Amino acid sequence: GAGVSQSPSNKVTEKGKDVELRCDPISGHTALYWYRQSLGQGLEFLIYFQGNSAPDKSGLPSDRFSAERTGGSVSTLTIQRTQQEDSAVYLCASSFFSEGPYGYTFGSGTRLTVV
Amino acid sequence: DQQVKQNSPSLSVQEGRISILNCDYTNSMFDYFLWYKKYPAEGPTFLISISSIKDKNEDGRFTVFLNKSAKHLSLHIVPSQPGDSAVYFCAASAEAGNTGKLIFGQGTTLQVKP
Numbered sequence: 001g002a003g004v005s006q007s008p009s010n011k012v013t014e015k016g017k018d019v020e021l022r023c024d025p026i027s028g029h030t031a032l033y034w035y036r037q038s039l040g041q042g043l044e045f046l047i048y049f050q051g052n053s054a055p056d057k058s059g060l061p062s063d064r065f066s067a068e069r070t071g072g073s074v075s076t077l078t079i080q081r082t083q084q085e086d087s088a089v090y091l092c093a094s095s096f097f098s099e100g101p102y103g104y105t106f107g108s109g110t111r112l113t114v115v
Numbered sequence: 116d117q118q119v120k121q122n123s124p125s126l127s128v129q130e131g132r133i134s135i136l137n138c139d140y141t142n143s144m145f146d147y148f149l150w151y152k153k154y155p156a157e158g159p160t161f162l163i164s165i166s167s168i169k170d171k172n173e174d175g176r177f178t179v180f181l182n183k184s185a186k187h188l189s190l191h192i193v194p195s196q197p198g199d200s201a202v203y204f205c206a207a208s209a210e211a212g213n214t215g216k217l218i219f220g221q222g223t224t225l226q227v228k229p
Binding site: 004031033035040041042043044045048056091093095103104105106107108109 | 119121124156157158159160161204206215216217218219220221222
């Protein structure tokens with residue numbers, strides 16, 4: 001597609017439920033990143049995928065969070081047993097590896113609300 | 116530990132005047148700095164960047180200044196326009212050539228009044 005697509009755009013879930021957030025990166029982009037923005041906070045790095053390399057999971061806040069990228073394209077961020085502090089906008093970005101941060105294209109994000 | 120800080124959550128300026136957005140960082144290993152602009156309900160978009168080997172980069176109305184000794188950078192917008200009203204994020208990377216992973220500040224909401 002022309003841009004990074006994220007779905008759903010909004011998600012309201014009950015505390016304790018699991019949620020899956022999807023990211024469709026720009027075709028051909030080899031690098032994919034997940035960030036989140038909590039209310040009043042900056043963008044917090046979560047996880048990074050690059051080609052077939054092991055993902056950099058250093059930003060995942062707890063073991064309730066996991067992500068995978070299938071076939072080097074679509075990525076799914078899964079949050080298990082959601083808590084209220086998980087409420088945030090989850091942003092996905094992709095880029096050509098060679099372009100590094102210059103080539104970041106962000107999706108519009110998924111606004112997650114845990115009630 | 117907040118490695119990139121934007122201490123002003125908001126800024127309001129008159130149309131036509133200069134907007135100055137500030138950013139401080141603590142990690143001396145950062146070698147690339149970027150500014151992103153974000154409108155409501157949209158993802159951030161890349162605005163301008165600067166390498167640590169430079170102290171200034173200009174692109175039209177936007178200029179970024181880097182003071183490495185002070186670990187401080189600023190974004191100048193001249194002249195400011197109402198369409199510039201958005202949230203501006205400062206970001207830094209210590210490994211731009213490897214992973215492109217960025218550390219973002221909290222953002223500054225700029226309002227340009229007509």
